Amino acid sequence: MTRSLRRRAGRAVLAAAALVLLAGCGYSATPVPEAVAPSSAAPASSPPCEDTGDPTRSYAPLPGGVPAPGDVPAGSTMARIRDRGYLIAGVSGDSYLLGSRNPFTGKVEGFDIDMVDQVAAAIFGTAEGHVQLRVISAADRIPLLQSGDVDIVARNMTINCSRWDQIAFSAEYFHSGQKVLVAKGSGITRVEDLAGKRVCAPAGTTSLDQIQEVAPDAIPVSAVNHTGCLLKFQNGEADAITGDDTVLAGLVAQDPYAEVLAGQALTDEPYGIGVNADDVDLVRFVNAVLEQMHDDGSWQASYKKWLQPSLEAPAAQPTPVYGR
Missing domain, CATH: 3.40.190.10 (Periplasmic binding protein-like II)
Known part of the structure; x- marks a missing residue:
């Protein structure tokens, strides 16, 4: 064609x-x-x-x-x-x-x-x-x-x-890398702690697949975009957000009660x-x-x-x- x-x-x-x-x-x-x-x-x-x-x-x-x-x-x-x-x-x-x-x-x-x-x-x-x-x-x-x-x-x-x-x-x-955003004081300090937790990422991305390779019991939650994930996170519908560190840095700048987990990125992006x-x-x-x-x-x-x-x-x- x-x-x-x-x-x-x-x-x-x-x-x-x-x-x-x-x-x-x-x-x-x-x-x-x-x-x-x-x-x-x-x-x-x-x-x-x-x-x-x-x-x-x-x-x-x-x-x-x-x-x-x-x-x-x-x-x-x-x-x-x-x-x-x-x-x-x-x-x-x-x-x-x-x-x-x-x-x-x-x-x-x-x-x-x-x-x-x-x-x-x-x-x-x-x-x-x-x-x-x-x-x-x-x-x-x-x-x-x-x-x-x-x-x-x-x-x-x-x-x-x-x-x-x-x-x-x-x-x-x-060159970016995938990380995870959580609430300060949530007790989540590493990706493995996401077992049984609701993790949000935009539809059409591979971020949730990557998370479930490390934490297979994490509960996937999707939204149209990362702003939708932030709303779910702030409304108690998600326990964490995953995505590129560049995107998560912008979300943290908008929510003082959020933080990005320290440590090496899960992926190369x-x-x-x-x-x-x-x-x-x-x-x-x-x-x-x-x-x-x-x-x-x-x-x-x-x-x-x-x-x-x-x-x-x-x-x-x-x-x-x-x-x-």
């Missing part, structure tokens, strides 16, 4: 629902498709992840680095986005520090949003007025990329082989920017943008602004791995 046919078929299946669309400085209403089951078939353009030897291995950046906005290759995915006038990015709207709406300005902002803005600025010369942020759930990430309803997804999405079978990824842009598997040229372009962010210090500046104060640790941009 061609990409255009896949997109038309995807749009025919997806039903309309409510979503926040952010364009430039404000919001306007737009329909959002409901999550649909992603295709399990591996795209012909993407070799099996296991053959690359490393899930974080991506496509090499464009030769010569990021082209000037007026010099993006004719007929490329970047040219199509430029001619449309805006980049469409799927993001979180409730992951404080990564992608969440500022109640004072109405804008969605955070570390992941800075990644989106850098890609848009590389295409248009500036991100201002050239970005439409679609606030989506974790379960929507892959279906919306496959249907072509978004160009990229920057929503703390872990690179792994099963996802490479469905979409493509940029090089790793942040390499974040990548998701792209439709057919848009290999866009992956190469994004990787060139990430290389540029390393060289000009903009990645480090974003990390220091958003994540370092809560994670209380310095970090460096991950070294990219290429060769797909």
Whole structure:
């Protein structure tokens, strides 16, 4: 099936629902498709992840680095986005520090949003007025990329082989790890103490699977997103929340009675920017943008602004791995 046919078929299946669309400085209403089951078939353009030897291995950046906005290759995915006038990015709207709406300005902002803005600025010369942020759930990430309803997804999405079978990824842009949030004084001091406890994670993530490998008697509780888990936690419907340390740091910043269990992370969570598997040229372009962010210090500046104060640790941009 061609990409255009896949997109038309995807749009025919997806039903309309409510979503926040952010364009430039404000919001306007737009329909959002409901999550649909992603295709399990591996795209012909993407070799099996296991053959690359490393899930974080991506496509090499464009030769010569990021082209000037007026010099993006004719007929490329970047040219199509430029001619449309805006980049469409799927993001979180409730992951404080990564992608969440500022109640004072109405804008969605955070570390992941800075990644989106850098890609848009590389295409248009500036991100201002050239970005439409679609606030989506974790379960929507892959279906919306496959249907072509978004160009990229920057929503703390872990690179792994099963996802490479469905979409493509940029090089790793942040290295996170799964941890657990509990109430202070709860008596829960390690993951093994979660036996018989209700643990919440968003639907469409692998976090609960990881917890049950260590604490098989933990009781899984799901919500649409981590904000939903926080509400359940605060209402006594969940005893713990699990997720990436970046996300949990944002939740602790909103609830002074919560804390993240100390100790080593349960998993390695390499974040990548998701792209439709057919848009290999866009992956190469994004990787060139990430290389540029390393060289000009903009990645480090974003990390220091958003994540370092809560994670209380310095970090460096991950070294990219290429060769797909």
